Amino acid sequence: MHVMAGVLVDGAGRILIAQRPPGKHLAGMWEFPGGKLEPGEAPLAALERELDEELGIAVDPLSFVDLIRVPWNYGERAMLLEAVVVRAWSGEPRALDAAAIAWRLPHDIDPAMLAPADRPILAALWLPEHYPITPADASVATASTLVRAALARGERLVQWRLPGVAQDDARAGAAALLPEVARFGAQLMLSRDIDGARQLGTGVQLSSVQLRELTERPLPLGQLVGASCHDPDELALASTLGCDFATLSPVDATQSHPDAPPLGWPRFAKWAENASLPVYALGGLGPADLAVAKMHAAQGVAGISAFCA
Numbered sequence: 001m002h003v004m005a006g007v008l009v010d011g012a013g014r015i016l017i018a019q020r021p022p023g024k025h026l027a028g029m030w031e032f033p034g035g036k037l038e039p040g041e042a043p044l045a046a047l048e049r050e051l052d053e054e055l056g057i058a059v060d061p062l063s064f065v066d067l068i069r070v071p072w073n074y075g076e077r078a079m080l081l082e083a084v085v086v087r088a089w090s091g092e093p094r095a096l097d098a099a100a101i102a103w104r105l106p107h108d109i110d111p112a113m114l115a116p117a118d119r120p121i122l123a124a125l126w127l128p129e130h131y132p133i134t135p136a137d138a139s140v141a142t143a144s145t146l147v148r149a150a151l152a153r154g155e156r157l158v159q160w161r162l163p164g165v166a167q168d169d170a171r172a173g174a175a176a177l178l179p180e181v182a183r184f185g186a187q188l189m190l191s192r193d194i195d196g197a198r199q200l201g202t203g204v205q206l207s208s209v210q211l212r213e214l215t216e217r218p219l220p221l222g223q224l225v226g227a228s229c230h231d232p233d234e235l236a237l238a239s240t241l242g243c244d245f246a247t248l249s250p251v252d253a254t255q256s257h258p259d260a261p262p263l264g265w266p267r268f269a270k271w272a273e274n275a276s277l278p279v280y281a282l283g284g285l286g287p288a289d290l291a292v293a294k295m296h297a298a299q300g301v302a303g304i305s306a307f308c309a
């Protein structure tokens with residue numbers, strides 16, 4: 001089943017969510033307006049029709065911007081949910097089909113109220129395009145300087161990864177940065193340190209080993225969980241565990257992992273497209289690769305050295 005979902009964004013950056021009516025699949029949950037393709041119908045035409053039927057608005061499919069495609073299996077029903085951003089329409093949206101509609105800033109939406117397949121869509125909406133990672137050989141002091149510079153440059157999601165530093169020292173360094181991280185409205189992701197993330201209230205980036213060992217999401221919704229993935233199986237595990245996003249690596253040859261064979265963009269794109277969560281491209285990449293990454297189904301680019309300049 002192919003389902004189209006429209007993410008209407010207004011001039012204030014708010015998005016429209018709609019509550020599914022009683023008696024239907026996922027009744028009471030909130031979603032993005034849209035629906036199933038009719039036989040023979042093209043995806044964008046289906047969304048144009050659904051937005052007219054459900055909200056009473058007219059849209060121009062040429063103004064749609066792809067956001068993310070989420071393959072999802074509810075058990076009783078499997079689907080490809082394709083989300084596009086809609087910024088222009090005519091008419092005032094009304095709840096013609098939904099139990100209710102509401103305009104909310106993405107950060108103010110509790111993911112738990114959304115249909116599960118819509119949580120990756122919400123994440124794709126507000127996750128940034130860059131995900132810098134601290135250099136493995138850095139001291140706490142050097143890494144702190146780099147993180148402060150990154151925040152000042154506008155980075156909003158940073159991974160704190162210091163494999164050469166004792167865990168307590170790494171945690172203390174992260175704790176010292178948190179007021180600044182919060183002031184910039186940014187998020188710090190501790191590499192592998194789930195207990196540290198619980199203590200400090202940060203996010204955590206899981207290794208692929210942790211991904212295989214865990215049986216449930218280690219942090220509550222709202223505290224970010226990322227997963228370091230290298231193949232489609234790991235991407236599927238990350239989604240099943242309810243991770244907010246994944247990195248997929250190595251796209252290109254890297255200084256930090258010289259022995260890992262690079263994936264290349266075509267394989268990256270195929271795997272990212274079939275993943276049910278936003279995927280950052282990682283491995284020999286930096287901000288200059290963002291446009292190419294986005295053309296290959298990436299949420300954005302993650303990296304170490306190219307972000308340190």
Ligand SMILES: Nc1nc2c([nH]c(=O)n2[C@H]2C[C@H](O)[C@@H](COP(=O)(O)OP(=O)(O)OP(=O)(O)O)O2)c(=O)[nH]1
Binds near residue numbers: 003031079
């Ligand atoms: N329209 C829409 N459907 C969604 C979203 N997220 C999500 O899981 N779905 C699911 C719910 C439904 O199983 C299916 C969409 O079908 P629909 O909206 O055309 O379905 P419907 O109400 O006519 O469903 P039905 O019970 O008559 O089959 O996709 C979303 O954001 N928008």
